[in-house]
Amino acid sequence: MPLHQIDVSKTIIGDFFGEGVTIFFLIMGFFFFNxxxxxxxxxxxxxxxxxxxxxxxxxxxxxxxxxxxxxxxxxxxxxxxxxxxxxxxxxxxxxxxxxxxxxxxxxxxxxxxxxWFPVLHYFVREGAQAGKVRKYLLIMSGITVVLRDIQKIVSFDWGIITWYSVIPMSIFIVILGYEIYQNAGFYMVIKRCFFVV
Known part of the structure; x- marks a missing residue:
């Protein structure tokens, strides 16, 4: 890469997985609710x-x-x-x-x-309602993460764009880890299809 250019993919990955703490909280979501x-x-x-x-x-x-x-x-x-x-x-x-x-x-x-454990426990119970609330929280927080990361690379003339999320980013990552762990079979199918294509 030429000097003084930003590698966008490395910047996004580095921001999300910086210092390995994000990965730890993601894996924490696998087991925390046991x-x-x-x-x-x-x-x-x-x-x-x-x-x-x-x-x-x-x-x-x-x-x-x-x-x-x-x-x-x-x-x-x-x-x-x-x-x-x-x-x-x-x-x-x-x-x-x-x-x-x-x-x-x-x-x-x-x-x-x-x-946060007592509150989070309501979001990870079995049932359609808990699943809907969990997905809602993930979507709201996911939008926040994407907007924050985009604005680290691109600045807009009209200023900073923010989005509303009711949970801290660390909680978002833990819930995301739980969701990935619960749907591990589904993600393995997607992964296999990706490699076949």
Whole structure:
């Protein structure tokens, strides 16, 4: 490809599957709804994700000045780098506000998905009504994703076009994963037909 040209297909694929997190949430949709107890799910997440993440945040703030060479270890422990913005980041689900914690966004998103579990469970039950609601959510969110990605490549003179979606993108990906898993047989037939043609 000539220099300074955008490879549209790679840009779209890279945007959708960036860092492998999207693939993880897609696969998560395959198995997430095997959980039958919200209490058990939240207990597990609290023990394996929330407590370790909060412990990391706490230790990172205590040792941050020492890690950056701004003070020795003892001074760093005596005067830790806690700020109101760190606390705000935890309660606003914004990991970018947490010093040395910006990469925790992935865990924050995972916990948010778990909190959605009771609502999502209604969308994945058997029955025509649940199927219609699920497909409606997927279509609305799918339009949002397509419009967002197109506008990363093409800018319109009249400004940014937005679309309405009632669920976050992470939830959309989990539901999409569930839908793909439930229709795996159908997709295998399509795949075979594609390769035959």
């Amino acid at each position: 959980n039958s107890s919200l209490k058990r799910l939240l207990t597990k997440i609290f023990k394996t994700i929330i407590i370790p993440a909060l412990s990391y945040i706490f230790v990172a703030q205590i040792l941050s000045r020492w890690v950056y060479g701004e003070s020795n270890l003892v001074q760093s422990i005596i005067r830790p780098g806690f700020t109101l913005e760190n606390i705000s980041g935890i309660f606003s689900w914004d990991a970018s506000k947490i010093h040395l914690g910006s990469r925790l966004w992935y865990l924050f998103t995972y916990v948010q998905i778990a909190f």
